[in-house]
Structures are given as C-alpha cells and as structure tokens.
Amino acid sequence: MSLLTIGTVAFDALETPYGKTDKIIGGSCTYIALSSAFFLPKVNVVAVVGDDFPQAYMDTLTSKGIDLEGLQIKQGEKSFFWAGKYHNNMNSRDTLVTDLNVLADFKPAIPASYQDCEYLMLGNLTPQVQIEAIEGLAKRPKLIVMDTMNFWMDVAMDDLKRVLKMVDVLCINDEEARQLSEQYSLRTAAKLIMAMGPKTLIIKKGEHGALLFQDQNMFYCPALPLEEVFDPTGAGDTFVGGFIGYLAKTDDISFENMRKAIVYGSAMASFCVEKFGTERLLEITDQDLEGRVNEFRELARF
Amino acid sequence: MSLLTIGTVAFDALETPYGKTDKIIGGSCTYIALSSAFFLPKVNVVAVVGDDFPQAYMDTLTSKGIDLEGLQIKQGEKSFFWAGKYHNNMNSRDTLVTDLNVLADFKPAIPASYQDCEYLMLGNLTPQVQIEAIEGLAKRPKLIVMDTMNFWMDVAMDDLKRVLKMVDVLCINDEEARQLSEQYSLRTAAKLIMAMGPKTLIIKKGEHGALLFQDQNMFYCPALPLEEVFDPTGAGDTFVGGFIGYLAKTDDISFENMRKAIVYGSAMASFCVEKFGTERLLEITDQDLEGRVNEFRELARF
Numbered sequence: 318m319s320l321l322t323i324g325t326v327a328f329d330a331l332e333t334p335y336g337k338t339d340k341i342i343g344g345s346c347t348y349i350a351l352s353s354a355f356f357l358p359k360v361n362v363v364a365v366v367g368d369d370f371p372q373a374y375m376d377t378l379t380s381k382g383i384d385l386e387g388l389q390i391k392q393g394e395k396s397f398f399w400a401g402k403y404h405n406n407m408n409s410r411d412t413l414v415t416d417l418n419v420l421a422d423f424k425p426a427i428p429a430s431y432q433d434c435e436y437l438m439l440g441n442l443t444p445q446v447q448i449e450a451i452e453g454l455a456k457r458p459k460l461i462v463m464d465t466m467n468f469w470m471d472v473a474m475d476d477l478k479r480v481l482k483m484v485d486v487l488c489i490n491d492e493e494a495r496q497l498s499e500q501y502s503l504r505t506a507a508k509l510i511m512a513m514g515p516k517t518l519i520i521k522k523g524e525h526g527a528l529l530f531q532d533q534n535m536f537y538c539p540a541l542p543l544e545e546v547f548d549p550t551g552a553g554d555t556f557v558g559g560f561i562g563y564l565a566k567t568d569d570i571s572f573e574n575m576r577k578a579i580v581y582g583s584a585m586a587s588f589c590v591e592k593f594g595t596e597r598l599l600e601i602t603d604q605d606l607e608g609r610v611n612e613f614r615e616l617a618r619f
Numbered sequence: 620m621s622l623l624t625i626g627t628v629a630f631d632a633l634e635t636p637y638g639k640t641d642k643i644i645g646g647s648c649t650y651i652a653l654s655s656a657f658f659l660p661k662v663n664v665v666a667v668v669g670d671d672f673p674q675a676y677m678d679t680l681t682s683k684g685i686d687l688e689g690l691q692i693k694q695g696e697k698s699f700f701w702a703g704k705y706h707n708n709m710n711s712r713d714t715l716v717t718d719l720n721v722l723a724d725f726k727p728a729i730p731a732s733y734q735d736c737e738y739l740m741l742g743n744l745t746p747q748v749q750i751e752a753i754e755g756l757a758k759r760p761k762l763i764v765m766d767t768m769n770f771w772m773d774v775a776m777d778d779l780k781r782v783l784k785m786v787d788v789l790c791i792n793d794e795e796a797r798q799l800s801e802q803y804s805l806r807t808a809a810k811l812i813m814a815m816g817p818k819t820l821i822i823k824k825g826e827h828g829a830l831l832f833q834d835q836n837m838f839y840c841p842a843l844p845l846e847e848v849f850d851p852t853g854a855g856d857t858f859v860g861g862f863i864g865y866l867a868k869t870d871d872i873s874f875e876n877m878r879k880a881i882v883y884g885s886a887m888a889s890f891c892v893e894k895f896g897t898e899r900l901l902e903i904t905d906q907d908l909e910g911r912v913n914e915f916r917e918l919a920r921f
Contacts, residue, residue: 406803501708504844525827528844537841537918542806542830576921616839617919619878 324440326364327397345440348551352558356566363387367395436565439463444476462486481514488519559585584609626742628666629699647742650853654860658868665689669697738867741765746778764788784816861887886911
C-alpha cells in the first residue's frame with residue numbers, strides 16, 4: 318500500500334560517549350523513510366533540503382526504495398542542521414545547534430503521483446505544516462499517523478490541537494504525553510489525549526519500551542535490553558517508521574495487527590541505536606529483522 | 620513447599636498526594652509474607668518487634684496463614700519505625716524518620732519447626748543478618764532469594780558481596796543494579812552481578828516493569844499501567860513475595876516457571892499500590908488475582 322512520509326531531511330552532527338560525527342544525514346523523514354522502506358517496495362517523501370545536500374545521500378535513499386520526487390531542493394539555501402551531545406546515560410541530551418535554514422518557510426507540496434496515498438506519516442514538524450500536508454491530499458488516507466514534540470506544545474498548542482483532530486494515531490514520548498494531558502498516570506493521560514482526536518495513541522518510553530492504547534485496549538511492548546546504545550538519534554522516528562511500514566505492508570489497521578507493528582517498529586529502533594546515525598539501518602537484512610523480532614517474542618512470553 | 624521469610628515487621632507512617640496515615644503495619648517481611656501467603660497454606664516468619672506492636676496486627680497476619688513462632692517480641696523495646704513522604708510523581712520519596720529500635724541488634728533465631736525450609740526469602744536487612752539467617756539453617760534451602768538496597772552498597776559492600784555468593788536469586792531495582800555493577804546498561808550490569816554469585820537476577824523498574832535474567836535468558840514483564848497509584852509502599856516486597864510464593868506453590872524453579880512467577884509477583888504488586896499500606900493485600904481474592912494476571916497476558920501478547 319502506498320505510504321507517504323513528510324518531515325525533515327537534514328544534517329546532524331552528533332556526539333555521544335562513544336565518539337562524534339561531522340555533519341551526517343539525519344532528520345525525522347530520513348529515519349522514518351529508511352525504516353518504513355524496509356517493509357515496502359517504495360516510500361514517497363515530501364521534505365525540503367538546500368543545495369548543500371549531497372547527491373550521494375540522495376542516491377543512498379533512492380537505492381533503498383525511497384522516492385524523492387517530493388523532495389524540494391532550494392537553490393542558494395542551506396539544509397536544516399541540528400547538532401546535539403548526549404549525556405553519559407544516553408537518556409538526555411543537549412542541543413548545541415538548531416539552524417532551521419530551508420525549514421523556516423517550508424510549504425509541503427505534494428506531487429500528483431503521491432495523491433494515491435493510503436498511509437500518511439507526519440514526522441515531527443510545525444503543526445501548521447502537518448495540517449497543510451493533510452489538506453494537500455485530495456483524498457483522505459486510510460490511516461494518518463503523526464509524531465510531534467513538547468516544543469510545539471510550548472509554542473503552538475492551538476495548531477497542535479487542530480491537527481490532533483485530523484489524525485488517527487499520535488506517537489509521542491511519556492514526558493510529552495504527560496505535558497499534553499497534564500496527567501502523570503499514562504493510562505489517564507492516554508484517555509484524555511484520545512479524547513483530543515486520535516483514536517490510537519502510542520507512548521514511547523525509550524529504554525522502557527512503548528505503550529499502545531485504543532479504546533479500552535492496551536499493549537505494552539518492552540524494549541530489548543541492549544549491551545550498548547551507541548547513538549539514540551533517530552530511534553523514535555525509526556520506531557514509528559517501522560510501525561507504519563509494517564501496517565502499510567500488511568494493509569491491516571486492526572488493534573491486533575498494530576500490536577505486531579509496534580514490535581516490528583521496536584525491533585527496527587533496536588538496530589538504529591547500534592551505530593551512529595543511519596549507518597546500521599542501511600545494513601539490516603530480512604533475516605536480521607526476523608531474528609530480532611524473535612528476540613522480542615522470547616523476551617515477552619510467559 | 621515450606622517458605623521462610625526473614626525481614627522487618629514494623630510501623631510505617633506514610634504520606635502520599637492522596638493522604639496520610641498514622642503508624643500502620645509495615646516492613647519488608649510483612650509485605651513479603653502477606654503476598655507469598657496468598658499462594659501457600661503457611662508462611663514462616665523470622666523477625667523482631669517491640670512490645671508496642673499490637674496484637675490485632677499479629678492476629679491479622681496469623682489469619683492469613685502467617686506463622687509467627689519466629690517473631691521475636693522484645694519486652695521494653697520499640698518496633699522499627701519508618702516515616703516517609705512521596706513526591707507528586709510517586710517515583711521518589713523523602714525519608715522523614717528511621718528509628719531502628721529493636722532492629723539495631725536483631726539476631727535471627729530460627730525455630731526448630733522452621734528448619735525444613737525449602738524456599739528462603741531474605742527481605743531487605745543488614746547483609747550480616749542475612750548471612751546469619753542462612754547459617755542458622757541446618758540444611759541449605761532449595762532456593763534462596765534475597766532483596767537488598769543501595770544503602771548496604773554504601774555502608775556494607777563487603778558483607779553484601781559475601782551474601783551474594785550464598786544466594787540463588789537477587790532482586791534489586793534498576794538504580795541499585797547500576798550502582799552494584801557500575802554499569803549503565805542493565806544487560807551488562809546483569810552479567811556482572813550474576814558473576815558475583817546469584818545465578819538469577821531480577822531487576823525491578825517500578826512503573827516500567829521488571830526484568831529477569833539467568834544465563835543467556837531474559838524476560839521482561841511490563842508493569843500494568845494504572846490510573847492511580849495510591850501508595851507505592853511495599854510494592855517491591857509484595858512483588859518478590861508473590862514471586863517466591865508462586866515458585867514455592869508450584870515447586871518448580873525452572874526459568875520457564877520463573878517467568879510466570881514474575882507475572883504473579885507483578886500482579887500482586889499492582890494490587891498493593893491501590894490502597895494505603897497493606898490494606899488492599901488483605902482483600903484480594905483468587906478471582907481478583909487470576910483476572911489481573913489475565914490483564915498482564917492481554918497487555919503483553921502480540
């Protein structure tokens with residue numbers, strides 16, 4: 318089934334206790350597309366970069382089945398750039414640089430060939446841009462999944478609440494769920510957030526796994542305990558990319574199938590953190606993924 | 620199978636965002652015994668109280684199948700007293716009062732009728748007292764499970780390392796596992812801690828569930844997301860009490876059965892936090908427990 322993902326394609330410079338990188342490929346859309354493309358022959362992308370974005374990076378994405386017709390390249394402008402440094406426990410980080418550059422006036426333009434979109438993934442972006450993306454589609458997709466972050470709760474809550482009414486699945490982390498609902502209990506928070514629009518809620522808890530809520534149903538997927546987390550950048554986007562990629566591949570949006578999709582997303586994320594940036598995602602084989610999913614099965618069964 | 624638990628029987632005074640209590644029954648041994656007695660016709664207890672400890676509390680324990688022959692009552696002395704106040708998120712607390720009283724010179728004396736002990740649960744106590752308890756048994760039990768806390772890592776690490784070599788299962792929380800191993804990754808921490816003696820390690824993660832490690836095997840039991848945590852006091856002891864109670868009932872210490880024991884322990888703990896102190900534990904029915912275990916099944920399956 319056709320999947321369209323909208324978000325950022327960017328440069329990241331990362332520093333973790335294991336080392337640091339120069340500018341490498343990053344951005345929510347990059348991780349989502351690489352992860353979901355693992356499940357699908359083709360993933361469509363709407364995003365924007367400057368003319369500094371290397372052709373080699375674009376070729377890498379294309380080689381993985383990512384269609385770049387919707388990638389705007391702004392001549393004379395620079396790509397979005399984020400630099401961050403992770404603390405020793407990898408659970409917190411400092412943002413060192415955020416240069417919006419081309420992102421500052423990004424208008425999502427959806428190519429005609431993407432209009433058959435049945436699965437839409439809105440990566441973390443200004444809520445207003447997320448709304449424009451939905452409104453840019455002639456036909457409402459079968460499933461719209463959105464990511465967001467606490468920053469938009471601070472500066473654009475009204476827009477955020479508008480887009481929440483337009484989507485089917487919201488994917489946020491535990492702190493964000495608490496901020497959005499003003500409730501500490503995640504179960505109570507989930508109820509309140511689902512009443513804001515999305516019928517399904519995913520709460521990411523990092524090394525503690527992920528929760529899936531819909532009506533009275535709950536699913537808790539543990540995270541696989543890892544010996545080393547090399548670089549957590551992109552893990553959340555890889556997770557949600559695997560989630561929607563699996564759903565689009567199986568074309569089954571039942572809660573039962575979403576449980577499996579969460580596990581596949583978690584498995585993809587567990588690979589992502591094993592190397593810097595997107596490096597590990599580019600290497601995974603079908604066998605790797607099935608092996609990892611079996612580790613999750615073994616981890617959770619009783 | 621016969622189960623002996625050693626720990627504290629005490630007074631607690633608790634304050635949570637939901638209210639506060641006067642002195643009520645508390646202590647590691649109390650919660651462990653109440654939880655494990657749910658699975659067994661009889662649970663033996665070795666602990667100490669002062670002459671201020673109410674007969675009514677002892678009658679309550681006895682009515683639940685807890686044998687108090689091993690409960691020393693020190694005339695003219697006071698029971699151990701702990702007062703604490705939980706912060707709004709319930710994940711952290713301040714200790715307001717710790718009066719050791721009778722606990723200061725507690726020597727575990729094991730009655731002859733307890734010597735057939737096959738399952739031994741060492742609740743949180745001075746490591747030295749835990750060693751004396753093991754040495755007070757003529758025959759080594761089939762399974763020894765111990766709890767401890769960061770305090771003993773700070774002040775009695777040598778003794779703690781001695782007792783670790785004598786037990787089969789260690790049950791600690793994630794912070795304690797990191798402190799004991801000096802490793803952030805819980806998977807790496809588990810390896811190092813199991814090399815210190817216990818072949819099996821349980822890492823409690825509070826609202827994030829619990830991990831079970833043995834050799835190359837791992838099991839992650841999620842915690843049931845609750846709408847309200849009324850009072851977390853005793854949840855860890857209730858958890859480990861349910862764990863060893865289930866093992867003693869089924870008399871099967873395979874890793875496969877330990878997975879189930881962790882779920883039963885988690886279910887017991889999920890009840891414990893629903894009311895103040897031991898209140899909720901005294902009300903649970905078999906049907907309640909089976910219903911709750913089914914909720915865990917539903918939560919974790921995919």
